[in-house]
Each structure stands twice: as C-alpha cells, then as structure tokens.
Amino acid sequence: MTKKHLFIDNLQYSNWSPKIFDEMKEGNLTAVHVTISYHENFRQTIENIITWNKFIELYSDRIMLGRSAEDVRIAYDTNKTAIIFGFQNCSPIEENIGLIEVLHQLGVRFMQLSYNNQSLLATGCYEINDPGITRFGKQAIKEMNRIGMVIDISHTSENSSFEAIKLSKRPIVISHANPDWWHPSKRNKSDSLIKEVTSSGGMIGFSIYPHHLKDGSNCTLESFSAMIAKSADRYGVDNLGIGSDICQNQPDNVVEWMRNGTWSKEIDYGEGSKNNSEFPNQPEWYRKTSDFPNILEGLKNVGFNNEECSKIMGLNWFKFYEGNFCGS
Amino acid sequence: MTKKHLFIDNLQYSNWSPKIFDEMKEGNLTAVHVTISYHENFRQTIENIITWNKFIELYSDRIMLGRSAEDVRIAYDTNKTAIIFGFQNCSPIEENIGLIEVLHQLGVRFMQLSYNNQSLLATGCYEINDPGITRFGKQAIKEMNRIGMVIDISHTSENSSFEAIKLSKRPIVISHANPDWWHPSKRNKSDSLIKEVTSSGGMIGFSIYPHHLKDGSNCTLESFSAMIAKSADRYGVDNLGIGSDICQNQPDNVVEWMRNGTWSKEIDYGEGSKNNSEFPNQPEWYRKTSDFPNILEGLKNVGFNNEECSKIMGLNWFKFYEGNFCGS
Numbered sequence: 098m099t100k101k102h103l104f105i106d107n108l109q110y111s112n113w114s115p116k117i118f119d120e121m122k123e124g125n126l127t128a129v130h131v132t133i134s135y136h137e138n139f140r141q142t143i144e145n146i147i148t149w150n151k152f153i154e155l156y157s158d159r160i161m162l163g164r165s166a167e168d169v170r171i172a173y174d175t176n177k178t179a180i181i182f183g184f185q186n187c188s189p190i191e192e193n194i195g196l197i198e199v200l201h202q203l204g205v206r207f208m209q210l211s212y213n214n215q216s217l218l219a220t221g222c223y224e225i226n227d228p229g230i231t232r233f234g235k236q237a238i239k240e241m242n243r244i245g246m247v248i249d250i251s252h253t254s255e256n257s258s259f260e261a262i263k264l265s266k267r268p269i270v271i272s273h274a275n276p277d278w279w280h281p282s283k284r285n286k287s288d289s290l291i292k293e294v295t296s297s298g299g300m301i302g303f304s305i306y307p308h309h310l311k312d313g314s315n316c317t318l319e320s321f322s323a324m325i326a327k328s329a330d331r332y333g334v335d336n337l338g339i340g341s342d343i344c345q346n347q348p349d350n351v352v353e354w355m356r357n358g359t360w361s362k363e364i365d366y367g368e369g370s371k372n373n374s375e376f377p378n379q380p381e382w383y384r385k386t387s388d389f390p391n392i393l394e395g396l397k398n399v400g401f402n403n404e405e406c407s408k409i410m411g412l413n414w415f416k417f418y419e420g421n422f423c424g425s
Numbered sequence: 426m427t428k429k430h431l432f433i434d435n436l437q438y439s440n441w442s443p444k445i446f447d448e449m450k451e452g453n454l455t456a457v458h459v460t461i462s463y464h465e466n467f468r469q470t471i472e473n474i475i476t477w478n479k480f481i482e483l484y485s486d487r488i489m490l491g492r493s494a495e496d497v498r499i500a501y502d503t504n505k506t507a508i509i510f511g512f513q514n515c516s517p518i519e520e521n522i523g524l525i526e527v528l529h530q531l532g533v534r535f536m537q538l539s540y541n542n543q544s545l546l547a548t549g550c551y552e553i554n555d556p557g558i559t560r561f562g563k564q565a566i567k568e569m570n571r572i573g574m575v576i577d578i579s580h581t582s583e584n585s586s587f588e589a590i591k592l593s594k595r596p597i598v599i600s601h602a603n604p605d606w607w608h609p610s611k612r613n614k615s616d617s618l619i620k621e622v623t624s625s626g627g628m629i630g631f632s633i634y635p636h637h638l639k640d641g642s643n644c645t646l647e648s649f650s651a652m653i654a655k656s657a658d659r660y661g662v663d664n665l666g667i668g669s670d671i672c673q674n675q676p677d678n679v680v681e682w683m684r685n686g687t688w689s690k691e692i693d694y695g696e697g698s699k700n701n702s703e704f705p706n707q708p709e710w711y712r713k714t715s716d717f718p719n720i721l722e723g724l725k726n727v728g729f730n731n732e733e734c735s736k737i738m739g740l741n742w743f744k745f746y747e748g749n750f751c752g753s
Contacts, residue, residue, distance in 0.1 A: 136520055138519060214559060215543070215560070216545070217688075226557055228543075231542060232543070232688075232693075236689045237688075358520055359523065360564060360565075361561070362564060362567075
C-alpha cells in the first residue's frame with residue numbers, strides 16, 4: 098500500500114449518480130461510508146438497498162460493496178471505491194432486535210443510535226433532557242457488538258454517548274462532527290467526549306458540513322486543517338479521520354426531510370433557521386467528492402508528515418474497519 | 426337510560442371469540458375498550474383492524490364498532506356491546522404524525538404514549554430515567570388533541586405523565602391501574618398523579634389484573650371495592666371507572682410477548698418473575714367478562730348509592746367519551 102494514499106471518506110449522503118461515482122474515482126477514494134437510511138423503516142430501507150445493489154451491479158467498473166476491510170483492500174488494488182452502508186438513525190430496525198443481524202447480512206456496517214430526537218435506543222442532541230440509553234438500547238448495543246455493526250453517535254446527545262461507550266464492548270465512532278472548542282454547535286462534540294471515544298479505540302471523522310465549520314461556508318482549508326492539527330495534539334493522530342458529510346446535488350427538500358422526517362407538523366429548522374433553511378454552500382475547497390485530495394494538501398501545510406497524513410486521510414478508518422466489521 | 430345500568434369496561438385484552446362476545450352481553454356490558462395493538466407497527470395494526478372488522482360483521486347481533494358516545498347509546502338501546510379500539514403503545518403510528526388521523530378515521534380512540542419502555546413519545550414506567558415528553562411526543566399530543574384520540578398513560582412513567590397532562594389541552598386517562606397507596610407496584614399510580622389526572626377532567630379505570638391488586642389473585646371484592654371507596658373520598662366519584670385489564674383465554678406466550686415484544690434477546694419478566702412468569706389467575710369474582718356485574722355488588726356493599734354505582738360502573742366513562750372522541 099505504498100504506491101498511493103488510501104483515501105476514505107467515512108460519511109457522505111449525496112444524490113448518488115454514475116457521475117458522482119466517477120468523481121469518487123477522480124478523488125482517489127478507496128472507500129466511502131454512505132448513509133442509506135435516516136428515518137426509513139425496515140421495508141423502506143430494503144428499497145434503498147435494492148437501489149444500491151442496482152448501482153453496484155451497473156457501475157461495477159467504479160464501485161463495489163464494502164463489507165470488510167478486505168473488500169476495501171480489493172477496491173484499492175482494483176481502483177474502485179468500496180461503498181460501505183450505514184444508517185444515521187435506528188429507524189430501520191424498528192422495534193425488532195433481530196433486524197440488526199439481518200441488516201448486517203445485507204451489508205450495513207454503521208448505525209447511529211439516534212438522529213437529533215429521542216429514538217427507541219438513545220437520546221438525540223436536540224432533545225431538552227438526556228436520560229441515556231434505554232432498555233431496548235442496552236439490548237441493541239450488545240447485539241451490535243456481537244454482530245459487528247458499528248455504533249455511531251454523531252447525532253446522539255452527550256450523556257447517551259458516554260453511556261453508550263461504557264456499555265459497548267467495542268469502540269464506537271463519531272462518523273461526522275467536529276470539536277465544539279473549534280466551533281460551538283449542538284452537533285459538534287465536547288472535548289471530553291472526543292477524548293473518551295478516541296482513547297477507547299474509537300474514531301472521529303471530521304465533518305465539512307458548513308454548519309459544523311468555524312465561519313461556515315467561508316471556512317478555510319487552513320482553519321479546518323489547523324483544527325485537525327490541534328486535535329492530533331489533544332487526542333493523538335491514530336483515531337482521527339474524515340467524515341465529510343457532503344450532500345452533493347441534493348435538493349433542499351432533502352434537508353427539510355432530514356430534519357423533520359414525518360414526525361412533525363411544524364417545521365423544524367435544525368442547524369439552520371427560518372431564513373436560512375436550505376442546504377448551506379460547501380466551502381470552495383470541498384464542493385464535490387473529487388475535491389477530497391485537497392484535504393491532503395491542507396494537512397501537509399499545517400505540518401503533518403507523510404505517515405500522519407496517510408493515517409488521517411484513510412488508514413485509520415481502514416484499521417478500524419479491520420477490527421470492527423465482523424462478529425465476535 | 427333508567428331501565429338498566431350502563432356498564433363499561435374501559436380495558437380488556439382477551440383472546441377474542443364469539444363466546445367472549447356472548448359473555449359481554451351476559452355481563453350487560455354496553456361498551457368495552459379493547460386493546461388492538463401493543464408493539465405492532467402500522468401495517469400489522471391494519472391486520473388487527475381487519476380481524477376486528479370481520480368480527481363486527483360476523484357477530485353484528487352482539488357487537489358493533491364504537492366510534493362515539495352516540496354509538497355507545499345505540500349499543501345500549503339495541504342490547505349490543507360497543508367495541509372501542511385502543512393501543513397500549515404508540516408503535517402503530519411508527520414515526521409518522523399523519524398516522525394519528527388515519528388511525529382515528531379507522532376507529533382508534535385511545536393510545537398509550539408508551540408501554541413500559543421508552544417510546545418515541547414518552548418514557549415507560551420500567552425505564553431507569555424519566556426525561557419526559559420527547560420532541561415528537563409534543564407534536565403527537567397536539568395532534569391527538571386536535572383529532573380526538575385520547576391520551577392514555579397507564580404504562581407511562583411518572584414525570585412523562587405529569588408533563589403529558591400539562592401539555593395536553595384535553596383531559597387524559599389512566600385506562601387501567603390502581604393507586605399505589607393501596608398496592609405499591611411500578612404499574613400502579615401515585616396519589617398525586619391520580620389527583621392531577623382526575624382533577625383535570627381525566628379518568629382512572631381501576632384494574633383487576635392480579636399484579637395490580639393487593640393480595641394478587643387472592644384479592645377480595647371487598648378489598649377492591651373499599652379501595653374504590655377510599656379513592657372516591659380522595660378524588661371524588663365523577664372521574665372513576667373500571668378498566669379491568671382482563672386477558673381472557675390468552676396463552677402464556679402472549680404475556681411474554683406483551684413484556685418483550687421483539688426488542689430483547691433476554692427475557693424480561695415485567696411484573697412477574699422467572700418462577701412466576703405466566704398470566705396470573707384472576708380473582709374468583711372476575712374470571713370472565715360476564716362477571717362484570719359482581720363489581721356492582723361490591724360497590725353497593727361498601728356503601729355507594731345507586732347513582733354513584735352507575736357512575737363508576739360506566740356513566741363516567743360514557744361522559745368522558747362524549748367530550749373526547751371527536752376533533753376540536
């Protein structure tokens with residue numbers, strides 16, 4: 098694996114198309130963790146999987162299903178992008194613990210315990226109170242551990258996140274968020290939580306979604322890279338990666354749906370506001386997935402050496418996949 | 426309505442059959458609120474409704490659908506039992522607020538906010554922490570108020586219940602439980618909560634499920650009736666009724682399913698225990714729905730006059746239906 102960097106973007110939710118798969122290749126991405134469901138129930142998630150299976154069949158020259166680190170290695174060797182399935186909420190398992198194994202069998206490797214709201218498993222970061230992991234949640238964490246489905250707490254509340262780490266026998270991840278000491282927001286994470294995640298073998302994927310960035314859409318690559326450098330000082334370099342959260346070509350009704358699902362008759366603006374409700378503009382250095390290599394330049398410019406760059410750009414995620422995508 | 430008492434049992438979950446519909450008639454029951462779903466999702470609930478629609482078609486000499494107080498009046502005049510649909514959990518609305526109206530259109534008039542566990546709307550009485558009503562829960566309460574679907578907190582936790590009362594513009598009910606000053610248990614309710622429910626126009630239906638009874642299956646009719654008399658002293662007589670929670674002819678795997686749904690791979694024994702996991706035996710004075718008139722005797726024997734007996738045996742529920750089964 099010395100011939101080129103192994104790049105991994107551990108969170109994207111784009112309006113997928115063959116053009117984007119081309120751009121992944123152009124951006125040298127060996128693996129992308131794609132969100133396939135938010136609020137979809139099991140049956141709707143199966144439709145999403147069918148759609149993805151079709152993509153993978155039709156564009157097999159560019160993408161392949163990523164079920165293991167070994168698959169990512171094959172993607173690397175064959176110049177493809179391994180597509181790793183994940184959920185940003187637990188809606189797909191409905192109220193049935195048996196669906197965790199079924200969905201893992203279908204390729205799903207990441208599941209967030211909650212998305213902004215209280216879920217059946219854990220509290221979301223937009224709720225007022227934060228009671229922690231529910232009775233069902235405790236069972237689900239045990240099952241995810243057993244099966245090899247990774248626990249993701251990106252949109253989960255603080256207490257619930259700490260409790261999840263404590264309950265989980267495997268490391269857990271923040272697939273896409275930034276430290277709140279850099280940019281305070283409900284979705285960014287506290288220093289102590291990031292410490293707990295990374296020091297227990299988990300990962301944080303730094304997000305390039307403008308609401309998570311200092312200066313929003315105007316955030317510079319220098320500022321973003323300096324934040325990563327500071328993070329490396331605080332948390333070490335081995336548990337950091339990228340989870341860009343890019344939502345390429347998505348119409349604005351998609352962000353409205355992400356925030357509101359079907360649970361509200363009033364509009365919730367989430368990280369936006371009434372006068373700023375649409376998808377924010379990406380910073381100019383990461384407008385599309387083919388811009389991914391720009392991040393490498395940013396990292397070099399703030400002083401990371403070649404080995405450190407490799408780790409942050411993908412190797413750390415790869416190693417995490419090696420240890421956590423299979424049953425125990 | 427002077428010719429006979431109007432009897433209402435505001436909670437049953439039996440293994441329904443024409444024989445039980447005969448027994449309802451024998452017991453002079455004018456209305457029964459039947460649980461049609463616990464953990465079932467929307468689609469599964471539709472199957473339960475189809476089953477009930479078939480019952481109502483086939484046994485139209487004995488039962489009819491109860492959608493309003495007016496329907497209950499018709500049942501009274503025609504010697505039938507009005508069947509009122511309800512849920513003991515919010516699983517049937519899944520994550521979709523629009524399903525509240527759809528299910529009301531199909532006849533559903535009661536919905537518990539949670540069943541023992543944390544739901545998407547509220548906490549259940551078996552959770553360790555009790556954060557209250559969720560963001561979705563606030564929206565759902567508003568919609569239930571608008572549509573005329575009654576909020577039931579029988580299996581909901583204490584804080585969540587108080588918050589539900591505060592948020593709801595309509596009175597809410599405890600369809601089936603007893604005061605914990607009579608028999609302490611997680612499922613029975615505190616004095617202050619019953620006060621709050623009844624003083625705001627809501628109802629409590631006293632339960633004859635043995636785990637809610639002092640002395641369990643050996644509870645006497647005298648003890649049960651004396652508890653109701655003491656409740657009348659504390660809360661007045663106008664907001665008390667019966668919600669027997671009888672589960673006639675149910676096999677023991679049903680109580681296991683009620684407690685565990687599909688959320689756990691370990692067995693939760695709920696109000697029972699490992700060595701006492703099955704359905705408990707009913708007290709001898711209420712073994713089947715045709716025994717309902719026995720309660721009237723019990724009430725008379727502890728000193729309730731005829732008018733008070735009428736209220737508790739059904740008229741209070743009837744009046745509650747008049748005010749709360751339609752949109753506002």
